[in-house]
Amino acid sequence: MSAITMDAPDAVAGRTEPVLRVRDLHVSYGSTAALHGISLDVHAGETVALIGANGAGKSTTLRAISGLLKARSGSIAWNGKPIANRPPEEIVAAGIAHCPEERHVWSGMTVEENIALGAYLCRSKEEVRTRMGMAFHRFPRLRERARQMAGTLSGGEQQMLAIARALMSEPRLLMLDEPSLGLSPRMADEVFDVVRAINAHGVTVLLVEQNIHNALAVASRAYVVKTGRIAAARPAAELRGDPELLKAYLGG
Amino acid sequence: MDLFLQFLTNGLVVGVFYALSALGLTLIFGLMRVVNFAHGEFYMLGGVVGWFATTYLGLDFFSGLVLVALAMGGFGWVVDRFLIERVRGQGEEPGILLTIGLSIFLVNITLLAIGPAPLKVTRAITEGPIFLGPVTITKMRLLAMAIGVTLIFGAHAIIHRTRLGSAMRATFQDPMAASLAGIRTKQVYAATFALGCTLSALSGMLLASIYSAQASVGGLVSLKSFVVVILGGMGSFPGAIAGGLLLGVAEALWGGYVATGMVDIIGFLLVILILVLRPQGLFSIRAERA
Numbered sequence: 001m002s003a004i005t006m007d008a009p010d011a012v013a014g015r016t017e018p019v020l021r022v023r024d025l026h027v028s029y030g031s032t033a034a035l036h037g038i039s040l041d042v043h044a045g046e047t048v049a050l051i052g053a054n055g056a057g058k059s060t061t062l063r064a065i066s067g068l069l070k071a072r073s074g075s076i077a078w079n080g081k082p083i084a085n086r087p088p089e090e091i092v093a094a095g096i097a098h099c100p101e102e103r104h105v106w107s108g109m110t111v112e113e114n115i116a117l118g119a120y121l122c123r124s125k126e127e128v129r130t131r132m133g134m135a136f137h138r139f140p141r142l143r144e145r146a147r148q149m150a151g152t153l154s155g156g157e158q159q160m161l162a163i164a165r166a167l168m169s170e171p172r173l174l175m176l177d178e179p180s181l182g183l184s185p186r187m188a189d190e191v192f193d194v195v196r197a198i199n200a201h202g203v204t205v206l207l208v209e210q211n212i213h214n215a216l217a218v219a220s221r222a223y224v225v226k227t228g229r230i231a232a233a234r235p236a237a238e239l240r241g242d243p244e245l246l247k248a249y250l251g252g
Numbered sequence: 253m254d255l256f257l258q259f260l261t262n263g264l265v266v267g268v269f270y271a272l273s274a275l276g277l278t279l280i281f282g283l284m285r286v287v288n289f290a291h292g293e294f295y296m297l298g299g300v301v302g303w304f305a306t307t308y309l310g311l312d313f314f315s316g317l318v319l320v321a322l323a324m325g326g327f328g329w330v331v332d333r334f335l336i337e338r339v340r341g342q343g344e345e346p347g348i349l350l351t352i353g354l355s356i357f358l359v360n361i362t363l364l365a366i367g368p369a370p371l372k373v374t375r376a377i378t379e380g381p382i383f384l385g386p387v388t389i390t391k392m393r394l395l396a397m398a399i400g401v402t403l404i405f406g407a408h409a410i411i412h413r414t415r416l417g418s419a420m421r422a423t424f425q426d427p428m429a430a431s432l433a434g435i436r437t438k439q440v441y442a443a444t445f446a447l448g449c450t451l452s453a454l455s456g457m458l459l460a461s462i463y464s465a466q467a468s469v470g471g472l473v474s475l476k477s478f479v480v481v482i483l484g485g486m487g488s489f490p491g492a493i494a495g496g497l498l499l500g501v502a503e504a505l506w507g508g509y510v511a512t513g514m515v516d517i518i519g520f521l522l523v524i525l526i527l528v529l530r531p532q533g534l535f536s537i538r539a540e541r542a
Contacts, residue, residue: 108425
């Protein structure tokens, strides 16, 4: 399976201008190259999945988009504006939220504090309160646990908290990294229901997920990432219906 | 019994300054994980700048205190942005070497500028004793202690009640999550370092108004502050206060009943005891750091 390089890797490109356009993105950890030219498009309102084996570069791609990692070369454009190598606070302010792998809630702070800090860049206390009300409305279980330390929550609750926190910046693009990691199948289903609901509210979603079945069930399109490159871009339904194809891409 | 109360009072007064100074260190050492060997020099500079402000510039004590806070806060900020930032995230050793170097530099610059003689900070009020039953305490000590307590409460309010404080706690628990929430973590680190530096320096000026400021005092202050932080628990706010008071009282009692000449040994005895019996310190904040 040779890597496919494409100028416009998006199978449905041309429909609209993509809100997020990544071209030939190279990222290295020190002297070790992790991404060898990733190109992808995300259109407004879509849910796009990045799938691939462990260490393929999916999380690295998200971390470069959100400004946690520097791009060595290549471009990232958000609504036509270049955002590569901007600091994370500018990316959040521009409307891209990144919910990181392993949740990274502040375990020694209360659920309430965790959620409130998600709106750190919002200077209006009034507005933060309104958004918190919405978060608690969406996640009633978090309201019950508002005063509890985040570290005392179950894995599923922590994931919900991490998503609630990311939504507090009112993003137009939500990047989710392995939201079902370490969760029971039932809890994972709940998380994906939430992802669907968020997407239905008009938030564009870029999803990284090991659980291919779940990822393809929630996404409309998927990119297969292999050793730091995009190996394929396909509608999710097409991949779902063709296990042989998937196997070929993911190396069984 | 009367003598005991007097020793206890003396110990508590000194303990407040130990606590204030250790608070500065616990922010930098306990939360930021910078083993700050220049801590004592920040304390020393507080006394020296206080002396400069009250004698050379002719400021009154309180204006001098404000000047020390501003100057040393700015100094701490610059030290973090230009020095500490270069070694952040590289483990503890580079920070240790850096702050040892900084400490040597600061001591010698101070010796060069003002010499080794002890310097007096002009006092806020005329000296005079106050009698509280069997206990005697000077007015200046009482005032300095009151200022110290106020500063401790002020620092607590900054950390727990302000937006900057939330940003600090979030950054030290999980810097990546803090960045993703839009917190400028570099500025939070610098602000914390500045706050720690300011607290040490203010403690230095307050104590210099009772005793004196001297270029060479830093080493002992650093050691004692590390003692307090280890006693109380790394990065713990109540721990720094309890540890400071404990050390102050223990030293006063030891000096009063056992031997004045070996007062400084008591802190190290306490540290050995605590490391054997309760190595996480009196107040563990393991959960808070996660």
